[in-house]
Amino acid sequence: MRVIVVGAGAAGSLVVFHLARLLAADERTDALEVVVIDPVDQVAGPAFGTTDPAHLLNVPASGMSVDPDERFDFVDWCRSEGLVAGEQAHYFFAPRAQWARYLRSRLAEACERAGDRLSVRHLRDAATTVTAVGDGVRVETAGGTVVDGDRLVLATGLPGVGDGWAPCDLSEQPRYIADPWLPDALEPVLADDGDVLVVGTGLTMVDVAISLLKSGDDRRVEAISRGGRLPRRHADTYLGEVVPDTSTWGDNLDEIRAAVATHVARIERLLGNWRPGVDGVRYRIAELWRRLDETDRRAFVRDLAGDWGVRRHRMPPSSGALIDEARRTGRLVVRSGRITRVDAVPGGLVVATGEDERTYAWIVNCTGPQTDLRRLGNPVLDSMFDAGLATTDPLGLGLVTDDGRVLDAAGRPGPIWTLGSLRRGELWESTAIPEIRTQAEELAASLIGDT
Ligand SMILES: Cc1cc2nc3c(=O)[nH]c(=O)nc-3n(C[C@H](O)[C@H](O)[C@H](O)COP(=O)(O)OP(=O)(O)OC[C@H]3O[C@@H](n4cnc5c(N)ncnc54)[C@H](O)[C@@H]3O)c2cc1C
Known part of the structure; x- marks a missing residue:
């Protein structure tokens, strides 16, 4: 089977890592050929491509392992690399460039362990169009290469910046x-x-x-x-998370907003800090988001997402x-x-x-990305929308999927999967490694299981 992965950022790389792990763990799984398409030289994505050591992860090391089941793997790696010592390592905010090194080394080790049952090729080019060919897909690139595959993983992420704020076209300004x-x-x-x-x-x-x-x-x-x-800012020491019972939190924005405020205020009263309350709610966000109708989601994005974002990120x-x-x-x-x-x-x-x-x-x-995928201008997404291979939620926040498997315009599952910020419409919190690594693990299992 040939799997095409468009995007070699954190999400695409974590999918390949988890595919490699599955292959190494179960010899009955069929051999796999993976073609990763991304114009970048090195995998890991723009967020982790910075070389300035002052650019730190905004998630503590204990939340950044490539494998969600090995919580302290990145902590141990940081210790073994001499980046931090002792107990401090658990609540350590490593330089982002180091996380890129960690990801690349774990990826290389996993591919090595999978042996010749896995081949991974990086095609340094931008994907421009996706079309359906039989039960599979065809991806064409800006450089004119055509790659046919049985499955496609769309891991294009969102650009770190958008320019919707600009009053005029600034693209030609050298300053x-x-x-x-x-x-x-x-x-x-x-x-x-x-x-x-x-x-x-x-x-x-x-x-x-x-x-x-x-x-x-x-x-x-x-x-x-x-x-x-x-x-x-994060607290100076690790405070943990208090995950709330949300069963009585209602099913509309007003009720849920009030319940979140009560929970966070209660945790602040009990522990002297609001952060464990906010961090606990994060574990319930996908489920709470599902309870909101389109009007409430629109109101949340317009009026509340900014406040939530500054406390959560x-x-x-x-x-x-x-x-x-x-x-x-x-x-x-x-x-x-x-x-x-x-x-x-x-x-x-x-x-x-x-x-x-x-x-x-x-x-x-340094503004955030354009929120509507339909206006992002990524040709590969546009080609899929035009061909009816994918659609978005009414707000354009993410692709419509069944647990990550993209549904076409008629609501049918096809040979395309996605993860990360392209699933924001269904999950809201879907842009950071703690969520992406779990999605990557599940996606890899689903890809291999669906032969
Ligand atoms: C500055 C910054 C700092 C961050 N820090 C953290 C952090 O500390 N911890 C954390 O958990 N999260 C952090 N994040 C969130 C971060 O975005 C995610 O963790 C993660 O990088 C998202 O990975 P991704 O692969 O989905 O997207 P990206 O990393 O954006 O990767 C997408 C890749 O797809 C490629 N691509 C796009 N379109 C095409 C195309 N048409 N053809 C071929 N390739 C294409 C791009 O070149 C890119 O390499 C940060 C984000 C930013 C912007």
Whole structure:
């Protein structure tokens, strides 16, 4: 059987890892050929492609093992690599580049163990179209290669940034960095000490601001977003999670929102901290999300997702300390506002937010991805929508699937599976490794089982 995996980020790589593990564990399973399609040189994805050691994981090491059943595998790897010692390792926020190394080494070991029953080939190209051919699929690439397969895993993730906020087309502006996670994208900004406007005030801004501020003592960074909300930070020590019993939490947004607030307030009263309450709710999010109808989901995305996100997706304590210090000294300013105009002038960009106008040497885009998959502009998804091979939920948040197996426009399961952020529409919390690794394990079993 040939499996095509489009996307060699964390999700696609974890699928290959789990396929390899299954093959190594059960010799009765048929041999497998995997073709991974992604233009990148190295697997792991843009989030973990950063080489700046100050860019840390925002999940503690104990949540980042490739195998959900081996909770402390990444902790042990960090210890064996000398990144951290002793008990501290459990609540350690490793550099993201180290996690990429860990993923690659575990992937290589798993493939080695599977021996010649597994062949994995990385085709460095972008997939452009997917069509159905008999019971299988055909993927065509930008470079003109055609790959036929029995099964397809769509692991294209979401780009880390979108530009829906921009009042005009900035793509041709040399002083505009559209995506800081592209290799070397920040180099020209780091080489200069001019003031920078960062658009977005989330976790990507935190990383970019940390890199920029350490690159020059005189540099000032301003960060702007509609709400001007910064992510909260993780506690200094591990506090655990209190998973609530949600059976009486109702089935609409008002009731569930009230129940979440009561739960978090109760945990804060009992433990002196709200975080174990929020982290416990995370385990129930998919089930709570399923209870909401389309109107409630739309209202959640519009009004509440931002507040939930800053509490749930937190920055490591050490990053929080750097951000606090930069704000205290005035080198980092975080404000709310909506950009209404951007004009290029010699040596910079003038940015208007209503009546206010300021000039910056650079603008770095750190906003979250476009939320609607239908407007993402990824050709491979568009080709599937056009051919009726996939559809989205009414909000366009994710593909319609049966437990990860993509349903076509007529609601029938076909030869395509997906995971990660492309399943946000069904699960909401589906973008980070703790969720993706479990989906990858289940997807691998489902792929091999469905022959
Ligand atoms: C800055 C940042 C930091 C993060 N930190 C953490 C963290 O610490 N812990 C955590 O759990 N999560 C973190 N996340 C969340 C993170 O997105 C996920 O953990 C994970 O990286 C998602 O993996 P993915 O494979 O789904 O998507 P991606 O990593 O985005 O990978 C998708 C891949 O698909 C490829 N692709 C897309 N379209 C095509 C196409 N048409 N043809 C071929 N290839 C294609 C891309 O080139 C890319 O390599 C972070 C996210 C960001 C943006």
